[in-house]
Amino acid sequence: MADDEAERFTEQVLSLVESIPSGRVMSYGAIAAAIGHGGPRQVARVMARDGGAVPWWRVVHADGSPYAPETAVEAYARERTPLRGADRIVVDMPHAAWIPPRTTPGNG
DNA sequence: GCAATGACTGGTA
DNA sequence: TTACCAGCCATTG
Numbered sequence: 001m002a003d004d005e006a007e008r009f010t011e012q013v014l015s016l017v018e019s020i021p022s023g024r025v026m027s028y029g030a031i032a033a034a035i036g037h038g039g040p041r042q043v044a045r046v047m048a049r050d051g052g053a054v055p056w057w058r059v060v061h062a063d064g065s066p067y068a069p070e071t072a073v074e075a076y077a078r079e080r081t082p083l084r085g086a087d088r089i090v091v092d093m094p095h096a097a098w099i100p101p102r103t104t105p106g107n108g
Numbered sequence: 109g110c111a112a113t114g115a116c117t118g119g120t121a
Numbered sequence: 122t123t124a125c126c127a128g129c130c131a132t133t134g
Contacts, residue, residue, distance in 0.1 A: 042131060
């Protein structure tokens with residue numbers, strides 16, 4: 001693959017994650033789908049590289065479980081992110097799942 | 109080119 | 122609800 005494309009993909013992921021509003025989250029697969037390139041494994045790879053420079057806690061698995069629950073749970077409490085329970089560090093995807101404006105496949 | 113790995117995802121038990 | 126397996130895609134050695 002071309003390094004330029006890899007860099008573009010990285011910026012796409014980071015830019016999209018930074019675009020996620022407070023109290024909302026996106027799954028790895030949703031991010032990959034929104035960008036229209038790669039897959040959840042590729043998004044995760046980008047997060048592992050430069051995820052520390054973006055609100056990574058807004059990026060969760062398809063089931064709503066975050067990468068670092070112990071750290072993310074604090075961020076969710078600050079952003080009022082809807083969880084599946086007070087004792088359950090799992091985001092309520094049906095309510096917290098955020099879809100980026102434009103870049104939505106199927107419309108347009 | 110092949111094998112192993114990874115911040116994943118969906119299905120079944 | 123939890124645990125295990127198979128599928129997917131790109132990077133790495």
